[in-house]
Amino acid sequence: MTIKMPPPRQIKPELERDFTRSPALGYEPSDEVGFVRCLEHGFPTPLARWHYHDEYELHLITCTSGKAFVGDWIGPFQPGHLVLTGPRLPHNWVSSDMPEGGVPQRDLVIQFPHEPLVQAAQTIPELRDILPLLERAKHGIEFFGLSQRAEQHWHRVKAAKGLRRWSAFCDYLADLAACTDYRLLSSVQLQSTDDDRSIDQIHAVVSRITDRLAEDHSARALAAELGMSESRFCRFFRKATGNTFTDFVNRVRISRACQLLMDTEHPIVHICYEVGFNNVANFNRRFREIKGMTPSEYRKLSLTRFHGAA
Template sequence: MKPRQEVPETPDGTTIKCFIRRQAAFDFSWHFHHEYELTLITNGTGTRYAGTSVQPYQPGDLVLLGPDLPHTFASDPGPDRTAEAVVAQFREDFLGPGFLALPQFRSIAALLASASRGVLFSPAPPRVQDVLVELPTLDSPAAQTIRLLEALHLLSSAGQRQAISGPGYTAAPDTALRSRIDKICGHLRQAHTREIGLTEVAELVHMSPTSFSRFFRRAMGLTLTEYLGQLRVDTACQLLITTELPVTEVSLRSGYANLSNFNRRFRELKGMTPRDYRNAHRAVKG
């Protein structure tokens, strides 16, 4: 499954586009574009796919994605779960050629450089959230540009941030590496709830199992088993929140035939048992 390229339309040829994305649900739509993107989740929960990463998202999460990094947001299933996000897309030269090379913008330039793997702020600093929510309401691209620069300045000094995608991943849109990774990740997203072996995945990209293991670990920063664990635990989280299925059934539907393995992996990734995870979300909703 290759990501499609999007070409954001900016008003009157400007270098920035700000809008509110509001839908009944965000569908899986794997894509990339040449612009940077800031996405602040303001309502709804689901799964964020960015490069090699598969992570849940929630209101208050903010991601900065670099050019050509494939991504999408897919909403959790369920009624009355309107999905909403504030999005700002901007070119690398949105302030003009060479502007960010000035010494006073060194920290912002460093922040944007780190966005090649994606950067997560969870939750985003309150002041940044206020600025981004205001962006689509401003009546001129000039005002939006000034406020966007303020948001980037605040984020450049924010302490709590984390890289999203694996260290070996490249965002260049037409490389053999990206083509292989996209094909693998698309297949795993569809097949992760059933038993799936190394040989099956290796054959997708015409590699031997041994060569594939080295390739996958180098590109993703984790093994195939670890990546499958991320997908399966994320599926389990959705089932725990949105259904009343017993934990044993959640384990099976997530791709774990062995309940002990499921509990161990879930605790490793979430820091709690599946039952505690469900209870924690019930307490928040109740």
């Protein structure tokens, strides 16, 4: 008797390409799209899946609630949830309170590419105001207190064409760039600094940590390598990362653990040691402190990032 094996479990995000962006799914026709692309869709839809793309995506939820997945972050969403994701950052929103038959509108989305904005900022000084925003978007940004204004912005952009669309889009970006009530969602983020030597030093330290997670990283040893006292190094590190040295190492390790929990079927004990924790109890405690759940709960929740499962 032949035993039929189940298909392998999907663990990787799907790359969204231009040829899949059909107007039947809510996209604007390709011959009408310029720099800014608008998208409106309901739920369920084939578009709601664990995926990524080369563009930034500004995503506003207008109805239903559920779980959002942005990189290694898992958290709740409800109407008014506004997030900017950077290029190739995997994401998905999965509603859990839909009426029978779904909803006709759940997502108001704007997509735009990276390179033209960065190139334009080299010659148009006003555009440089948005560069810190784009840098933060690598980790996904959730904005607070902007949902009503964001919906108005989306409709203005959608209704406009040509230069007026660009103007409406810039107005939207200006509000986001000026917003101070936000949080970064996925992983850890370095803070900006004007000192090139300090940038080089901190990136060398961070690279050492991320490339050799399983090793024992000591603030005292790293301080000595940089010719600093331990206390000076700790102040320097906190200013550059926004975290104490120990917290940063733990967050990087937990972020890597999240990736392994989502993308592999490795046992949790194996993952614990692979990312540099020396006992499972400490790993579980740190994981819960940072992610608000246990590793096993995180793995179980992550399976719902596909479509119903999405």
